[in-house]
Amino acid sequence: MATPKDLRSFLEAIEASGDLVTVTDEIDWDQELSGIGRLACERNGPAFMFTNVKDYAPDWRVTTNPIATWRRMAVALGLPADTPVRELYAVYAEREQNSIPPLLVNDAPCKEVVIPADKVDLFDLPVPMVHDGDGGRYLGTWDLVVSKDADTGWVNWGMYRFMVHNERYLTGYPRPTSHLGKMLLEGYVPSDKPMPIAIVIGADVPSHLAAAATFQLNGDEANLAGGLGERAVELVKCETSDLYVPANAEIVIEAEVLPNGIAQEGPYGEYPGYRSGEMGDALCARVTAITHRRDPIHTLDTTGFMDSSATTTSISGAIAIRRRLEKHGVPVVDVYVPPEGGVHLAIVSVSRGGAAVAKKVVEVLTARRALMSKIIVVDDDVDVFNIPQVLHAFATKCHPERGTHIHTYTGRANALTPAYSQQERAARLGASVAFDVTWPPEWPREVTPVRATLDQMYTKDVQDRVLARWKALGL
């Protein structure tokens, strides 16, 4: 099965696998549509396609939560829907190493309709109100935002939230520590230059995966998208800037971030699963053009517990963590970022544990950006993908005093972490903790506790007989 080449072929594929429900009855864009998407996330339910959105013509459709389940993630990677998570991780890790450069094209589906600046009205797009009490209607929930470094020309793709302020203006919250935030603050604001961006909605899924990926500074996400999708991404030039965007996208919002103008942004119910009051310090962009397909599909990720970013970051975040730990000499075996943890929890298995290793893990993972606030470090006889096993080990092996290693920091904490106070959020003041769930390496083997499980407290002979009997009983 090939990786779907664009959003439409992906939607056909998940319809075929039974993971897409189409709703033709009228649906209200004001919370009702997103409420259905939210419930689907909370119940591990399907994606939806809404073809009849109140107040909008039927040529506009809205789809929700494209890859909020492992089944849909598997289909997006061209694999059977029931592919195990461990295998999805392995496929992603392998493809991430095979970057494929993009192809530049002149004609593109995303240019079928071109709306110049003086005709732009963001309310012509069926942008849902995602949650009651959000600061406004969020256009960018599952997007791909293109920006370029003013000095080096490095192009970044990121996934950042953007809200409709009025007909021409958007406000957004790429964190100041994000690649886009860094480009803006270092390359454009000091010289009072507006920064061109392009907000891409409804490109091929690998392009969005690449944008959301935890990827290195100066990395090329277009190459990564090609690798993940196993085909070159076609790019086309924007109408009002020299940025390039995926040609197969459904909608492209071209804009410029103001170097000296702001407007209200947020609050917003975010990926950790809460609306935490992070409003008050964002950026503002003026739209310079909108291009879209003739019958465009808007994509909504009903942000919150178990949204599409949860699965996406689960994979790319875990692989990035693993590579980072390896680079720093940690004897890492496996890493899992459970999507249920709202990108705040990582489970790391190591071949040799102990306090020094646990401390090193938390220090390495919070050195630049501190997104993970809890890291469980386990011995490698624990399967990191097996949450009951991890919980059992955590509950029993982590010493309440010696096994807790807290690392505090200022200026790089995650402002979206619900546990932080408003003051901590403002100062980016935070902490991460490593829970050492490994046996101290200095404990002699003869006094180290033995796990009372079939694989560890029974002889090999008995294990084999039990497993044979189990099978014979049809269990």
Add this chain to the structure above:
Amino acid sequence: MTKEYETFVRDRAHVVSGREVVLTLRDLTPGRKKYRGLNVRAVVSQPPRPGEPLLWLRSVVGVREKTPCSVRIVEDLPDVFEGRPYTDFFAAMARAERR
């Protein structure tokens, strides 16, 4: 039908002080433009004054107060406030208020 707005506040006492304040309002008129943002200089009253549009106050985490205020718009302001990206929006409104 009485027009309704909402606004997000960090310092509630300042907003309902009875003096002219600078606010971003979200227009709650049903239809395609619901939640459109507008920056204004306005006077907020609680309890609501008859004949004035209703204004619902929400906290910085979006929690809405049980009863509304009313708002009298004194002046429409430009689409954006002066301020560098990532500077505090509430502080930018306070600066606009002093002008």
